[in-house]
Amino acid sequence: MTTPTAWLTVARREIISKLTDKTFLWSTFGLVAIIAGIFGVQAFMANRASEYAVVTSSSAAHQMAEQVKTVTEEDHDKTTVALSRSDDDAAAQELVRNGDADVWLHEGNGGWVLSGKTDVPGDLLTSATTAIRDEVMGVNAAAANTSVEALQRGSEVSTALLDVDADRAVMAQVVGFALAMLFYLASFTFGLALANSVVEEKASRIVEIITTKISVRELLAGKVIGNLVLAFAQMALFVIVGLVGLSFTEFDRFVPAISGAVGWFTAFFVVGFGLLATLWAVAGALSSRTEDVQVTSTPLTMITMAILFAALFADGTVKVVLSFVPPFSAIVMPMRVLEGSAPWWQALLALAILVVAAGLVVRVAARLYQRSLLQTQGRLSLRQAWSTPE
Amino acid sequence: MSTHLLEIDGLRRSFGDVVAVDDVTFTVPGGQMTGFVGGNGAGKTTTMRLIMGLLATHGGEVRWNGSPIKTLDRRRIGYMPEERGLYPKQKVLDQLTYLGELSGMTASAARTSIMEHLERFGLEDRAGERVEKLSLGNQQRVQIIAALMTQPDALILDEPFSGLDPQAVDSMVDLLREHASRGVPVLFSSHQLELVERLCDRLVVLAKGRVVAAGSVGELRGVGPVRYRITLGGDAGWLRDLAGIHVHDVDGSSALVEFQDEAARPALLAAAVDRGDVLDFARRIPALSEIYREVTS
Numbered sequence: 272m273t274t275p276t277a278w279l280t281v282a283r284r285e286i287i288s289k290l291t292d293k294t295f296l297w298s299t300f301g302l303v304a305i306i307a308g309i310f311g312v313q314a315f316m317a318n319r320a321s322e323y324a325v326v327t328s329s330s331a332a333h334q335m336a337e338q339v340k341t342v343t344e345e346d347h348d349k350t351t352v353a354l355s356r357s358d359d360d361a362a363a364q365e366l367v368r369n370g371d372a373d374v375w376l377h378e379g380n381g382g383w384v385l386s387g388k389t390d391v392p393g394d395l396l397t398s399a400t401t402a403i404r405d406e407v408m409g410v411n412a413a414a415a416n417t418s419v420e421a422l423q424r425g426s427e428v429s430t431a432l433l434d435v436d437a438d439r440a441v442m443a444q445v446v447g448f449a450l451a452m453l454f455y456l457a458s459f460t461f462g463l464a465l466a467n468s469v470v471e472e473k474a475s476r477i478v479e480i481i482t483t484k485i486s487v488r489e490l491l492a493g494k495v496i497g498n499l500v501l502a503f504a505q506m507a508l509f510v511i512v513g514l515v516g517l518s519f520t521e522f523d524r525f526v527p528a529i530s531g532a533v534g535w536f537t538a539f540f541v542v543g544f545g546l547l548a549t550l551w552a553v554a555g556a557l558s559s560r561t562e563d564v565q566v567t568s569t570p571l572t573m574i575t576m577a578i579l580f581a582a583l584f585a586d587g588t589v590k591v592v593l594s595f596v597p598p599f600s601a602i603v604m605p606m607r608v609l610e611g612s613a614p615w616w617q618a619l620l621a622l623a624i625l626v627v628a629a630g631l632v633v634r635v636a637a638r639l640y641q642r643s644l645l646q647t648q649g650r651l652s653l654r655q656a657w658s659t660p661e
Numbered sequence: 662m663s664t665h666l667l668e669i670d671g672l673r674r675s676f677g678d679v680v681a682v683d684d685v686t687f688t689v690p691g692g693q694m695t696g697f698v699g700g701n702g703a704g705k706t707t708t709m710r711l712i713m714g715l716l717a718t719h720g721g722e723v724r725w726n727g728s729p730i731k732t733l734d735r736r737r738i739g740y741m742p743e744e745r746g747l748y749p750k751q752k753v754l755d756q757l758t759y760l761g762e763l764s765g766m767t768a769s770a771a772r773t774s775i776m777e778h779l780e781r782f783g784l785e786d787r788a789g790e791r792v793e794k795l796s797l798g799n800q801q802r803v804q805i806i807a808a809l810m811t812q813p814d815a816l817i818l819d820e821p822f823s824g825l826d827p828q829a830v831d832s833m834v835d836l837l838r839e840h841a842s843r844g845v846p847v848l849f850s851s852h853q854l855e856l857v858e859r860l861c862d863r864l865v866v867l868a869k870g871r872v873v874a875a876g877s878v879g880e881l882r883g884v885g886p887v888r889y890r891i892t893l894g895g896d897a898g899w900l901r902d903l904a905g906i907h908v909h910d911v912d913g914s915s916a917l918v919e920f921q922d923e924a925a926r927p928a929l930l931a932a933a934v935d936r937g938d939v940l941d942f943a944r945r946i947p948a949l950s951e952i953y954r955e956v957t958s
Contacts, residue, residue: 481763
């Protein structure tokens with residue numbers, strides 16, 4: 272019979288104390304920077320402009336170089352080719368040697384030669400080969416009274432894909448792994464912080480003051496909800512940065528599909544995180560000192576790891592089964608939705624099971640939390656905590 | 662002035678086979694300071710935790726103004742636990758505001774009350790500091806503010822004076838008296854008997870989980886046998902031979918005596934005057950520490 276907003280006050284304190292914690296802010300900022308960095312590098316690499324300097328030492332070569340320039344610039348959007356002429360072969364070689372030109376185009380070996388200093392840029396070579404072959408073939412065809420088209424007729428090779436979804440499967444896997452990783456990070460870092468803050472309250476005995484004012488359940492609810500809101504906000508930030516980043520890369524066509532699946536991830540994240548966070552709070556309540564948390568939280572560390580491994584490695588039937596089993600379903604099911612292997616009713620069913628499981632866990636956890644919160648001598652086993660009188 | 666009443670009736674609590682609190686009964690009337698004394702492990706802290714609902718009772722009940730105490734009543738009680746602690750990394754004002762809000766105050770009302778209390782303790786310029794930066798004595802003052810800032814209906818304070826310097830003890834005493842004079846029951850435990858004697862109107866003495874004495878200080882003083890100190894002009898050794906009196910102690914010309922019947926008193930005085938001078942004859946008021954030793958022995 273306390274104010275209905277007591278949990279809200281607790282949740283607000285949790286959020287504010289996190290938001291004023293430099294470690295939390297820097298780690299969030301750091302991860303955002305890494306995500307932005309990954310996509311930034313990708314986008315930069317894809318959009319990098321390049322310029323090639325080609326030198327020639329004869330007018331025949333210069334004419335051929337004009338052809339090479341045209342084809343290369345047609346083939347590669349951001350590439351330009353600069354042409355220059357040298358008086359003789361030695362001068363041209365010298366320009367390449369001292370880096371003023373990338374290649375020297377000249378005749379030799381019964382054809383044409385591109386001489387570079389240590390290498391010849393691949394895209395320039397590909398385009399040059401096409402340009403020179405077409406040019407020379409045109410001349411040869413004319414000499415033989417025919418045309419290039421006639422010579423090439425029927426020789427085109429094209430490709431076709433029977434599995435058009437292959438791309439999407441790869442994308443689903445990559446995005447799924449990324450989200451599984453984020454879920455793992457969030458439940459682990461927030462969980463551990465939550466356990467530690469419960470121990471802090473126990474160790475400083477402020478919990479004695481708080482629980483004379485509000486009920487233990489309200490305290491637990493406030494702490495879990497506060498952390499959930501923060502974890503969710505952090506995760507949303509990462510996902511948004513990721514999606515914006517993705518839209519700048521060549522994979523931008525996947526953004527709509529991923530955005531759709533994020534809805535399912537959100538629902539599963541909220542419930543799954545709530546379930547785990549409550550257990551982390553119990554792990555904190557079972558210990559009396561920060562040092563003990565490592566021991567009391569070991570089972571949880573294992574569970575979180577197991578969820579991650581299930582997300583990364585589960586396959587076939589195992590994956591289908593795990594997508595219904597809490598707490599694995601929290602991440603495995605939305606991954607299946609993303610890859611398109613689970614219909615909406617399966618997702619809904621898994622979510623319902625997860626909600627029921629979370630409800631049960633919260634009830635059990637509240638009892639454990641309540642009974643162990645005022646025990647300040649050493650560590651408690653689950654059995655002790657369960658049977659301790661209030 | 663409305664006066665509240667806190668009654669503890671037959672309270673029991675055991676931990677495993679150990680009975681920590683055994684049929685503890687006493688009242689804490691409003692407007693009075695009730696001292697709660699007893700040795701280590703006597704059950705003071707457990708009793709206070711039972712009153713605050715932090716532990717479940719195994720028998721008996723706590724009554725607030727005549728009816729069994731409810732959660733909402735407890736929320737109106739200022740409580741200071743024995744082992745002090747606040748969030749070490751949170752700022753003083755933020756932390757106290759949080760506790761005030763949990764007690765049902767609005768944030769702004771809480772802040773006003775906190776700043777008034779901080780000023781009283783000369784800590785107003787430390788409001789923005791983290792609790793861990795304060796000295797232990799100042800941390801304790803902050804903790805006291807946490808208990809008092811809501812203008813509580815009762816105060817349950819476990820060892821509120823331990824760790825305070827004499828000056829802080831005095832300002833704390835003033836503050837508690839103010840609250841008592843609002844009609845609020847104040848129960849505090851302490852090891853410092855002379856402080857309790859100076860401070861409290863009533864006393865509850867606990868030993869091995871049981872109440873061995875409870876009542877006003879005057880009442881408790883009346884519990885023990887009445888003794889008189891007599892100082893004569895010469896040696897007092899002859900007093901031992903008089904009938905009807907029990908001599909506890911003779912030190913030269915001075916003696917501590919107890920009369921076994923009323924008639925022995927004038928007889929002794931007459932005999933003393935007969936033999937010479939009587940410099941001093943007074944009823945001796947026992948110190949609280951003596952009463953304490955007597956009731957707990």
